Each structure stands twice: as structure tokens, then as C-alpha cells.
Amino acid sequence: MYNEIQRVEGTREYRIARKNAKKNFHSMVSKGKNGYLPSLESIIKNYTLVGEQSLGAMEIPLKKITGTYEYSRSLSFSHNFLPLLEETTEFSEKWASLYMVHIQEGIRDPIKAYEFMNWFYVSEGNKRVSIFKHLKAYSISGNVTRILPKKDLHDESIRRYYRFLDFYKKTKINLIWLSEETKYDLLENRIIEYFNSQPEKSNQALHFVSSYYLPFRKVFHELGGGELEMTTGDAFTRFIEQYGFSESTSGKVFRQKVRELVLKLSPPNHADVFPWRTITVDLPKKVVSSITSILPQSIPLHVAMIYPSTIASMGWNSGFESARKHLQKVFSNSLDIQVIESVPPELFFERLRTLSTTQTFDLIISTSYKYWNQVIQRPKISSNDPLWVCCEYLFHGNRFHLLGKAFQPRFLCGMIAGMMTLSNRIGFIATIKHPEAYQNINAFALGVQSVNPDARINLVWTNLTNEPFKEHLAAVSLVKDHIDVLTHHHCSSEVLKVAEEYGVYCMGYGIDGRLFAPYSCLASVLWNWDLTYENLIRYMLQNKSFPDDLPTWGISEKVLDLSPISSLVPKSAQRLIQMIHSDLSSGRFPVFCGPLTDQKGIERLPNGQNIDSRGLEKMDWLLDNVDLFEGERDWNHSRDQNP
Numbered sequence: 001m002y003n004e005i006q007r008v009e010g011t012r013e014y015r016i017a018r019k020n021a022k023k024n025f026h027s028m029v030s031k032g033k034n035g036y037l038p039s040l041e042s043i044i045k046n047y048t049l050v051g052e053q054s055l056g057a058m059e060i061p062l063k064k065i066t067g068t069y070e071y072s073r074s075l076s077f078s079h080n081f082l083p084l085l086e087e088t089t090e091f092s093e094k095w096a097s098l099y100m101v102h103i104q105e106g107i108r109d110p111i112k113a114y115e116f117m118n119w120f121y122v123s124e125g126n127k128r129v130s131i132f133k134h135l136k137a138y139s140i141s142g143n144v145t146r147i148l149p150k151k152d153l154h155d156e157s158i159r160r161y162y163r164f165l166d167f168y169k170k171t172k173i174n175l176i177w178l179s180e181e182t183k184y185d186l187l188e189n190r191i192i193e194y195f196n197s198q199p200e201k202s203n204q205a206l207h208f209v210s211s212y213y214l215p216f217r218k219v220f221h222e223l224g225g226g227e228l229e230m231t232t233g234d235a236f237t238r239f240i241e242q243y244g245f246s247e248s249t250s251g252k253v254f255r256q257k258v259r260e261l262v263l264k265l266s267p268p269n270h271a272d273v274f275p276w277r278t279i280t281v282d283l284p285k286k287v288v289s290s291i292t293s294i295l296p297q298s299i300p301l302h303v304a305m306i307y308p309s310t311i312a313s314m315g316w317n318s319g320f321e322s323a324r325k326h327l328q329k330v331f332s333n334s335l336d337i338q339v340i341e342s343v344p345p346e347l348f349f350e351r352l353r354t355l356s357t358t359q360t361f362d363l364i365i366s367t368s369y370k371y372w373n374q375v376i377q378r379p380k381i382s383s384n385d386p387l388w389v390c391c392e393y394l395f396h397g398n399r400f401h402l403l404g405k406a407f408q409p410r411f412l413c414g415m416i417a418g419m420m421t422l423s424n425r426i427g428f429i430a431t432i433k434h435p436e437a438y439q440n441i442n443a444f445a446l447g448v449q450s451v452n453p454d455a456r457i458n459l460v461w462t463n464l465t466n467e468p469f470k471e472h473l474a475a476v477s478l479v480k481d482h483i484d485v486l487t488h489h490h491c492s493s494e495v496l497k498v499a500e501e502y503g504v505y506c507m508g509y510g511i512d513g514r515l516f517a518p519y520s521c522l523a524s525v526l527w528n529w530d531l532t533y534e535n536l537i538r539y540m541l542q543n544k545s546f547p548d549d550l551p552t553w554g555i556s557e558k559v560l561d562l563s564p565i566s567s568l569v570p571k572s573a574q575r576l577i578q579m580i581h582s583d584l585s586s587g588r589f590p591v592f593c594g595p596l597t598d599q600k601g602i603e604r605l606p607n608g609q610n611i612d613s614r615g616l617e618k619m620d621w622l623l624d625n626v627d628l629f630e631g632e633r634d635w636n637h638s639r640d641q642n643p
Contacts (some may be wrong), residue, residue, distance in 0.1 A: 006104075010096030012497055012516070017095075017134045017519055021082035022486070028079045037074040037081060038067035040114055040121035040147075048150040057110060057142040060120050061175060062133055062140060064616060068339035069123040071113055077126070081133045095127050102131055106202035110141040117161050118177055173193075176233040177211060187237045194245060219258045224329050228265055235265060252336060258330065301362045301540060302354065303327075303337045306348070308368045318508070323529035330534055333540060345537040348374040360488060363540065365389045365533070387540070393534070403532055405554030407443035407616075408435065408584045409562040410523040411591050412577055413507040414447020415563065416522050417455075417485045420505050420574045424455040426485045427478035427629070429495055432463055438619040440489055440509075443591055445623045451576075457626040458483055473494040478629060479504055485522075496521060505568075514562050524563040532559050552613065556585045592616070597624045 025035035043484055047300045059262045065081065076086050077092060101107065111125025122129050125142070131188035132140050136383075152158045163181035168174050169395055171191050180475065195204045216239060217232050239261050268510040285602045305324055324337055338359065343351050348371055352364065365385050368377055375390040388396060394403055417426050426448060430437050460474045471490055475498035478486060487507040490494035499506030501516035507513065510525030510579035535553055565574050595604035598621040605611055612621075 007096065009103075010100040011087065011092075012500070013099050013134070014083065014092050014096045016515055017082045017130070018084065018087070019192060021078035021080065021084050024080040025084060033079070035079055037077045037079060037086075038121075039068060039071040039074040039340075040069045041118055042071050044116065045149065050148050050150045052158065053146040053147055053148060053265075055115065057141065057143055058143065059139040060111075060142045062129070062137060064118070065113065065120045065122060065129055065140075066131075067119075067121045069121045069599075073122075075124055075131060081130050082386075083127075083130055091127075092145060095130065099131050099134075102135075107131070110143050113142045113144050115144050115146045117157070117162060118343075120144070124438060130643045135167070135455075150257050152442060154640075158297070171208075171384075173209060173213075176236065177231055177235065178233045179231050183234065183237055184390060186231075186241060190245075191241050193197050212245060212249060214257065219249075219255055220262065222261075222325055222328055223255075223259050223262050223266075223332075225258075225262045233263065240263065244468050245605060290344075300331075300334050301338045301537065302359060303335060303363045303365065303537075304340060304352065304361045305365045306339060306340045306343050306351070306371065307495065308344070308370050311340055319523075319527060319529040320365070323533045324569040325532055326530040327537060331537060331541075334485065343372050345374055349549055361386050363387045363389065363537075389536075395528045399445070401555065403536060404527065405552055406525060406527070406560055407591055408554045409560055410443040411447040411584075412441045412448075412562050412581060413487060413523055413525060414444035414449075415451050415505060415577060415580065416447075416569055416573065417444070417487065417505070418448035418450070418452035420522060420569065421455055421485050423482050423484045424452065425458055425481075425483050426455055427475070427483040427487070429460045429461070429478070429486070429490065430487045431472045431489050433460075433461060433620070435617055437489055438621065439542055439616055442596075442619070442621075442623050444487065444599075445614075445626050448592065449625050455625070458629040459622070459626050460629045468492045471495055472498055472528065475499070481629075509543045512561070522566045522569055526561055526563050528559050528561070531557070535559070554584070555581065556587065598622060599626060600623055 028035040061503040068077070076083060080128050083092065083095055098107070107128055109125070109128075111128055112121060113125075114121045115121075120142075125140075127142060140323075149158055151159070151162055158179045160178075163184050164177065167184045167188050170188060173191070176187070178187070190596050191208060194208060198204060199206070213236060216236050220226070220232060220235055227234070228235070239258065242261065243257050275502055292421065300397055304321065306321075325337065327335055328337060338355065338487060340351055340355070346367075352361075366389065368390075371390055374390050381506045382586075389403070428441055430441060441457070441459060444562060448455050448457060458478060460478065462474060464470060464471055471488065471492060473496040474489075475486055475495045479498065479502045483504065485505040485507070486495055486499045488509055490509075493508075493513075494511045496506050496508055496516040499520045504520060508517075508521055510527055511524065513521030513524040532553065535557070537549075538552075551557075555561055562577075565577060569577075580589060584591070590610045592605065592615075595603060595607040596605040596608040598604050601624070603623075605615075
């Protein structure tokens with residue numbers, strides 16, 4: 001059974017990787033380019049070669065691995081090194097099996113690769129590289145052989161490559177690539193000076209790269225430097241020339257220096273590189289007409305973003321990381337964000353208090369519902385009274401405020417589910433009992449009821465925010481009880497995977513469900529976290545305080561929306577959804593409009609009355625077409641059997 005679960009999981013990941021491969025392949029072909037990987041044996045036919053050189057074992061940055069050695073192997077992968085072959089092939093089975101080995105134990109065997117003109121081509125270990133690329137890893141271990149082209153003084157690319165080889169010979173650094181051969185002189189001299197000043201370091205090249213170049217590269221790209229027409233190595237050389245080697249590469253001073261460099265290197269027209277310079281936004285009540293009006297702020301807002309695990313390991317929270325990068329680009333000098341990773345709930349306040357001894361925060365964003373109880377308590381950690389955010393909830397004083405109207409696209413999902421169910425039994429797996437969860441369940445139930453009054457919602461509360469194994473048990477229990485449409489309110493994708501495996505329809509939340517259930521997902525509720533937090537920060541910068549009338553953003557503000565609808569949904573149904581979507585966007589359709597009656601027969605909203613914001617924030621009841629799942633007792637009994 002354990003091996004079968006592994007096989008299913010590996011097959012799912014292969015399906016996701018192949019979908020992304022086909023997307024990349026079609027994109028490349030549409031641009032008139034080759035959709036397959038380049039092969040080194042095809043490339044070197046056009047060069048005169050003078051020999052090979054063993055470089056031994058090394059960590060190869062995955063961004064520098066560009067193809068395979070053999071042409072025949074290159075046809076198995078798209079240009080981004082993801083697999084193209086059908087799921088029924090031996091290749092796919094080996095890829096999926098190797099993926100599960102890596103997840104369970106980690107792949108330790110080094111690949112074999114050739115380096116040519118500072119690019120790497122794999123001769124053994126193509127599937128390993130493909131899996132690492134799929135997982136967005138940074139590097140992979142490999143034994144490397146360099147193939148040398150004949151020197152040609154008339155070929156600029158070969159001249160530059162040989163200058164790079166000389167630089168590598170003297171510094172043992174292969175990550176830095178410069179656009180002109182003369183630029184290596186300055187950088188090489190400064191690095192050698194640094195080496196001479198640090199004779200006690202056992203691996204000077206590794207220390208230099210990890211302590212200086214990689215931190216610079218991270219900040220440089222976060223601040224939009226990747227959009228400039230130059231290599232990161234070029235920018236790093238300019239930074240060293242102007243500022244020398246900083247004592248610290250993690251503080252605000254270092255970040256400010258990198259920001260100044262990016263601005264200096266930008267073209268006269270900054271609009272393409274820094275869209276925050278020119279974007280004009282029309283917010284509710286015209287909070288602020290242009291971002292440029294808030295840039296001169298002399299005192300920035302100080303924000304802490306708290307993640308329950310490392311950023312690289314996240315699924316749901318990758319949206320928050322995207323928002324963080326977006327905020328730093330948009331607000332620049334008006335905002336200072338500190339990231340705190342891998343914080344378990346029990347250490348939440350301890351970490352904040354430690355930071356608050358040196359920094360006063362105006363806004364604290366916790367990116368997971370795991371911190372719900374901690375944020376509800378929110379003791380005073382400093383002299384000021386910061387705003388607290390837990391995902392889409394903002395807390396201040398004795399009340400909280402919802403940042404987004406997730407119930408709007410939820411209603412649309414309910415309509416789709418009501419039209420697609422055959423059994424008239426629809427499953428909803430929810431997290432902890434809080435007002436936003438009740439809003440989502442009830443809005444979904446109203447959408448179902450609007451098109452199918454006979455359908456019932458079978459609800460399971462997991463009372464957990466992110467426990468994939470228990471979500472899996474709940475979903476399987478519902479499916480085995482003849483539920484034919486599933487949806488969820490969790491951070492993970494487990495419910496979607498169960499739907500795909502058992503062949504029932506599903507609706508995603510927070511992530512595009514098609515990534516995990518390409519054949520069974522009908523639509524998904526999507527959050528635009530970039531715009532959610534951009535609106536909030538802009539409001540804070542303009543108002544300096546938290547008023548009671550902070551807008552709640554929804555479909556019309558593009559903070560929330562419905563993903564593209566599956567072609568499985570009939571065209572007539574899609575046209576109906578589009579019509580209601582238009583009414584939601586224009587404000588003509590309120591979703592919660594009476595009469596509404598709860599499970600106990602109590603009238604919660606009189607006929608013709610719309611619910612107000614306070615009614616939404618206090619919602620703790622369920623509509624009369626929602627039933628607690630009868631099999632929940634059995635599921636609760638077995639849910640602690642997590643091996």
C-alpha cells in the first residue's frame with residue numbers, strides 16, 4: 001500500500017511537470033524557437049575543439065544547465081528541462097519513481113556533465129536535473145568535464161570565454177559572468193585583494209560567493225535589477241567598484257546601497273524597469289491617485305512577514321512571497337520589510353519580541369492560519385500598537401477586518417458545482433471555524449442553491465489549517481459516500497489530488513487547481529496577494545492610522561477572481577457564470593441577500609435585506625442546505641492514524 005501511494009504521488013508530480021513542459025514547448029515554438037533542449041553534440045559540430053579538461057566534482061547552478069549532451073536525449077524534454085513524454089512510457093515511470101526517491105531520501109549521486117562556453121550539458125542524470133528543475137532547486141552536484149574551443153581573436157564570444165577561464169583559474173569562482181572581457185580585470189584584482197586579506201579562510205572562493213556575491217544577487221533581483229540589460233556579474237562589479245566589500249550584507253544599509261546602484265544603472269526612462277514610478281491606481285474613495293505621491297516619505301513603514309517554514313518549501317505561501325517582492329518593487333524607500341522564516345506557532349511571540357527590541361513594526365503579517373490563535377491574542381510587544389494581519393484578516397484594537405471578498409468567486413464556484421453534480425451531493429472540507437470560513441461555505445451553498453435547489457452541501461470540519469494527510473482522509477470518505485464534486489478551504493492541494501485520483505469534479509481555493517487536478521478541476525478561487533497587500537500598504541501610507549471604513553476588496557478591484565472555467569462545463573453554463581461575474585464586479589449583485597435561513601430554521605437575514613460588514617465579520621452560522629457529513633464521526637475516529 002505504501003509503494004502504491006508513492007507511485008500515485010510520483011505520477012501526479014510527473015503530470016504537473018509534463019503540463020508545464022508542454023506549456024513551455026508551445027511558448028517557444030510560437031516565438032519561432034526550438035521547443036526542445038539544445039544538445040551539445042549538435043553545437044560543437046560548428047566549433048574547432050582543442051581538448052577536454054576535468055573540473056572534478058562541483059555544485060552546478062541549475063540555471064546554467066541548458067541542455068543534454070546527446071541529441072536523442074534532448075527530445076525527451078522541453079526547453080526548460082521538464083519532461084514531455086506520455087505518462088504511459090517507461091521514461092515517465094522512471095521519472096516518477098526517482099522523484100519519490102528524492103522526496104523520501106534525497107538524490108545524492110552526482111550527475112555527469114560537460115561545460116562548454118560557460119554552459120552545462122548533461123551526459124548522465126537528465127531525469128535528476130529535470131526533477132531538480134521541477135522543484136526549483138538552486139544547484140545539483142556533478143562531475144564536470146570542460147570542452148575547450150580553439151582560441152579565435154576575431155570571435156568576441158570565444159575571447160570573452162577565455163578571459164572567464166583565466167578569471168576562474170585565479171579565483172576558482174565560476175558563478176560570475178561578465179559581458180565584456182575587460183571588466184574581469186577590476187573584479188579579479190579586488191577579489192584577489194580580498195583573498196590576501198583573509199588567509200585564514202580554508203575555502204576562500206566558497207566563502208566569498210556565499211558571503212558577498214549571492215546576498216548581492218538576491219537583493220539585486222528583489223529590487224528589480226534583473227530587468228536591467230546587464231548581467232548580475234556586471235552589476236556586482238560596479239557595486240564593488242563603488243562601495244567595496246560591505247561588512248554586512250544582511251542589513252538595511254547594504255540594501256539601500258544596492259537600491260542606489262539599481263537606480264543609477266537604470267535607463268533614463270524608468271517606466272519599464274520600475275513600474276512603481278508611473279503607475280496610477282484608482283482605488284475606492286480615491287485613497288491615492290498615484291504611487292509617486294507617496295514615494296517621498298522620509299520615514300518608511302516597518303513590516304514583519306512571518307512564515308511557518310522556509311520560503312522555498314511553501315505552496316500556498318508562495319503567493320505571499322510574491323507579494324513581498326512586489327511590495328518592495330512598488331514602494332521602495334517607503335517600506336522596510338523583514339522576513340522571519342521557520343517560526344513554529346509556539347515561538348511566534350518570542351521571535352517578535354526579540355526583533356522588537358531593535359525595531360518597531362507598523363504592520364505584522366503572518367502568512368499562515370497556524371498563527372490564528374496567536375494573532376487573536378496579540379499581546380503588546382512594543383510601545384506602539386501595530387496592525388496585525390493573518391492571511392486575509394486584519395486585526396486592530398478589539399475588532400478585525402476582512403481584506404478580501406472571497407465569498408464572491410465562491411458563489412460562482414457553487415453555481416458551477418450545482419450545475420455539474422449528478423448525485424446532488426457536494427463535499428466541502430473546511431478548516432477551523434471562523435467567520436471567513438462560514439462566509440465561504442455559505443456563499444458556495446447559495447451558489448449551488450441558485451441553480452440546483454435539490455443539491456445538498458456535505459460539510460467536514462478538519463479543525464486544522466494545514467494537515468494534508470487528514471484532508472486526504474476526509475476527501476476519500478466523502479468520495480466513497482457518493483459525493484461527486486469536492487471543494488476545500490485549506491492551504492494544501494490534497495483535496496484536489498484525491499478528486500483527480502478518484503475521477504470526481506473539484507474546485508480549488510487559493511491556488512489554481514488545474515496544477516494538481518488538470519482533468520477534474522472545474523474552476524478555482526484565486527487571491528491576488530500582490531494587489532491585496534499593495535492596497536493595504538498604500539492605505540496605511542496615506543492615512544497614517546487604521547480607520548473603521550477600510551475598504552474590503554473583491555472581484556471589482558481584481559484582488560479576488562475566478563480562474564478560467566474548465567471546458568467540461570457547458571457553454572450555456574459558462575455564459576451564465578460570466579453574467580453573474582459581471583454583476584458581482586459592478587456591485588449589482590450582493591451575494592448575501594435575504595431571506596436567509598440557517599440549519600436550525602432561524603431567519604438570519606430578512607427578505608430583501610443585504611448583510612453588512614459587521615454581519616460578515618460575526619458570521620458563525622450555516623445555511624439550511626448545508627449538512628454536517630454523516631461519515632464525519634468515522635473519519636474523526638480514524639484521523640489520528642497518521643503513520
